[in-house]
Amino acid sequence: MNNLSSFTTLDSNPLSKPRSFGPYLHGPIHLQRPRNVVVCSVKPSIATPSPLSVSGSPNQGLSRIESLTQVSGVLGCQWGDEGKGKLVDILAQHFDIVARCQGGANAGHTIYNAEGKKFALHLVPSGILNEETLCVIGNGVVVHLPGLFKEIDGLESNGVSCKGRILVSDRAHLLFDFHQVVDGLRESELAKSFIGTTKRGIGPCYSNKVIRNGIRVSDLRYMDTFPQKLDVLLSDAAARFRGFDYGPHVLKEEVEKYKRFAERLEPFIADTVLVVNEAISEKKKILVEGGQATMLDIDFGTYPFVTSSSPSAGGICTGLGIAPRVLGDLVGVVKAYTTRVGSGPFPTEILGKGGDLLRFAGQEFGTTTGRPRRCGWLDIAALRYCCQINGFSSLNLTKLDVLSDLPEIQLGVAYKKTDGTPIRSFPADLRDLEQLKACGI
Numbered sequence: 001m002n003n004l005s006s007f008t009t010l011d012s013n014p015l016s017k018p019r020s021f022g023p024y025l026h027g028p029i030h031l032q033r034p035r036n037v038v039v040c041s042v043k044p045s046i047a048t049p050s051p052l053s054v055s056g057s058p059n060q061g062l063s064r065i066e067s068l069t070q071v072s073g074v075l076g077c078q079w080g081d082e083g084k085g086k087l088v089d090i091l092a093q094h095f096d097i098v099a100r101c102q103g104g105a106n107a108g109h110t111i112y113n114a115e116g117k118k119f120a121l122h123l124v125p126s127g128i129l130n131e132e133t134l135c136v137i138g139n140g141v142v143v144h145l146p147g148l149f150k151e152i153d154g155l156e157s158n159g160v161s162c163k164g165r166i167l168v169s170d171r172a173h174l175l176f177d178f179h180q181v182v183d184g185l186r187e188s189e190l191a192k193s194f195i196g197t198t199k200r201g202i203g204p205c206y207s208n209k210v211i212r213n214g215i216r217v218s219d220l221r222y223m224d225t226f227p228q229k230l231d232v233l234l235s236d237a238a239a240r241f242r243g244f245d246y247g248p249h250v251l252k253e254e255v256e257k258y259k260r261f262a263e264r265l266e267p268f269i270a271d272t273v274l275v276v277n278e279a280i281s282e283k284k285k286i287l288v289e290g291g292q293a294t295m296l297d298i299d300f301g302t303y304p305f306v307t308s309s310s311p312s313a314g315g316i317c318t319g320l321g322i323a324p325r326v327l328g329d330l331v332g333v334v335k336a337y338t339t340r341v342g343s344g345p346f347p348t349e350i351l352g353k354g355g356d357l358l359r360f361a362g363q364e365f366g367t368t369t370g371r372p373r374r375c376g377w378l379d380i381a382a383l384r385y386c387c388q389i390n391g392f393s394s395l396n397l398t399k400l401d402v403l404s405d406l407p408e409i410q411l412g413v414a415y416k417k418t419d420g421t422p423i424r425s426f427p428a429d430l431r432d433l434e435q436l437k438a439c440g441i
Helices: 058-066 084-094 145-157 177-193 202-210 217-221 226-240 248-268 272-281 314-320 353-361 380-390 430-438
Strands: 005-009 037-040 052-054 071-076 097-100 109-112 118-121 134-137 166-169 286-289 330-335 338-340 374-376 394-398
Touching (some): 084 109, 084 286, 084 394, 097 272, 166 272, 272 286, 353 374
Parallel strands (some): 071 286, 097 286, 134 166, 330 394
């Protein structure tokens, strides 16, 4: 079962009904492959004629994937790192466009090509390895140009052509190096209550976007006003953080650097709202690749230990400029166990040697930061909550094989307060979540 991903239709929505027993069910779980499953493997066995093999009839599985709606999405069901990039890479061959709608270089998607070469993508959509796929970086993404060009150069040097295959929204906001500096300074300020961000500048960039003094990709076309706009951002940062070094020489260097970036980026810039909506009118198929996951959503996640964008279904429409009525199938990707990076509540976390065992068996180290991920059992209560928010038509189960050598598998099935009162949904209050962990859940 190496490199296993199960693509399962939720016909009866088994996660919609709360369970009545205990805070968690502990005990052996007998795993049985569902009947309606497509097993997608990056490295198919010799006996498999296609990279898509199916439990039962191969034609049945292919028709399920090919029947995905014209505009479909792949979203994370946990705290990220579920394996979305691998699934997008597999599904991309059935779509004309793969689009990112939110987040930035804090998203790390690892995929392998047919020769087994590893690609760690952060801004470029995971459909790039499919030669016929157009990759769109939508208006909801924050774009760090040095990082984007580094990814493009790395792809090109490994034989992956990017020319004419990547479009960057003219409405997307630019993430500068100073945003990363500010991210680190803010984390230092928070001391023991730090968020545990990737320090890629995501939060500070979205902050500038929301208070309406951010700089967008389209601003690169007007270098007569660009220096003044950048000066406002840098001056604000210097006024806010004592450790932030800023002077006229810094502004001059940044402006000169971004003049060069503007020239190189020009062929990639497009009105992606128009591009995507025209593609929809022309009946082309579009796959939306989510970054991070629902439990890190700025509204629905474990706030404040969340990301600064909306990696749930609502972020697709606002991040690409498409109407809700055109959005069809949403595939939720869920790992057979749970991981999260950084600080924040984690009700099913396994501490000590048990967590270490899962971490090394599943190679749970961050694509973006290399940090070891915190590991725990599959949290059905959180998964049910994610299904309610997103309305998934399918779930894709990954890394089931990592659990193969464990004598016993445990699941979290429900939450309850310290006094035993059941909790019907995922709590919003951080204190409630911490108490859940304290009472042995």
